[in-house]
Amino acid sequence: MVPLSNAGYRVVAPDQRGYGRTKSCSAGDSPIQFDDDLSPFRILNLVHDIIALVYALGCTSVLTVVGHDFGSLVAAHCALIRPDLFKSLVCMSAPYPGPPSLPFNTENQSTPPVHQVSPSVTLDKFLRSLDPPKKHYTAYLSGPDAGKDMHDPPEGLHDFVRAYFHVKSGDWPVNNPHLLGGVSELTKLPHYYIMPAGSSMPEAIRQDAPSKEEAVLQNLWLPEEDLDVFVEEFGRNGFQGGLNWYRAMTDEQLTVDLSLFAGKKIDVPAMFLGGAKDWGVYQSPGALEKMRLCCTRMRGEDVILVDGAGHWIQQEHPGEVSRRLLHFIEMAKSVRRFCRIPIQGSEAHISLEED
DSSP states (O other), X not given: OHHHHHTTOOOOOOOOXXXXXXXXXXXXXXXXXXXSOSGGGXXXXXXXXXXXXXXXXXXXXXXXXEEETHHHHHHHHHHHHOTTTBOOEEEESSOOOOSOOOSOOTTOOSSOOOOOSSOOHHHHHHHHTSSSOEEEHHHHHTSSSHHHHHHSOTTOHHHHHHHHHHHTSTTSTTOOOOOOOSGGGGGGSOXXXXXXXXXXXXXXXXXXXXXXXXXXXXXXXSOHHHHHHHHHHHXXXXXXXXXXXXXXXXXXXXXGGGGGGTTOOEEEEEEEEEETTOGGGTSSTTHHHHHHHHEEEOOGGGEEEETTOOSOHHHHSHHHHHHHHHHHHHHHOOSXXXXXXXXXXXXXXXXXXXX
């Protein structure tokens, strides 16, 4: 945030729905529960939050909206649905494959219908049919046990969160990602994506928790005081608010409205920024190519993978991320006066420009 602010941009990082200090309208101060209504977490509601924030801040035009991980999906839909408001887009770590297709071959498409972030029921059935059986992490995160498993692991919340950051970072030597040929190659993904069928997330990654030496390296980009913020917030609120994003994306009744945008392209300037050691870039076969087709103004040089970086690219390599963002923003800028806002939650980031 500081380098962007020093460059003249206004930088804000609000919590997204279900994260941090946000509250459920129905539950009040109580943590969100698995049995709570899922409809508030549908994608269009998450996009509505961002649009409302823009106007609440007194702005009427957004220079750049930037989303990391699940926030990439929110940011992309902002640019897809309201290109009049969001003037450019940066997706980080999670390629956006485009809106879901309707079951009609009106454009003689040679590619199958676009899928969203979460795998279909068919994919999970395929993984469970393997020997030994496996499951996709989004199926696990959408289930009733994930919230408690991760909030109360035997090793404690602190050690679990540190291990989770470690195995998805560039520090973990097993992370050497590459393009996958199709669904049949998903078993090449690490256990934090393709999990043993009987394991919880803490169990799946426990054996790969950082050693003392690895923890020292991790402290260079995730110091204890930063880790404590995550532990405190998830310890107080639990994980269910964030997990409901996955549940809403695996529930067909809560995603059917996205087919309103079937065939629609993102026509604003767009960039993809990921880590060269992040399996998240490749976990959905074909997503990178679909993103390029969906984003009509994403040039070849706008797809950037940072050497040595894993999934947490903005924490592992903040200087490089800031430099790349500033270069892109300057390229995309087309107004005289502007302000910039990153939005964190599952982390969407948004940049605003004023009249």
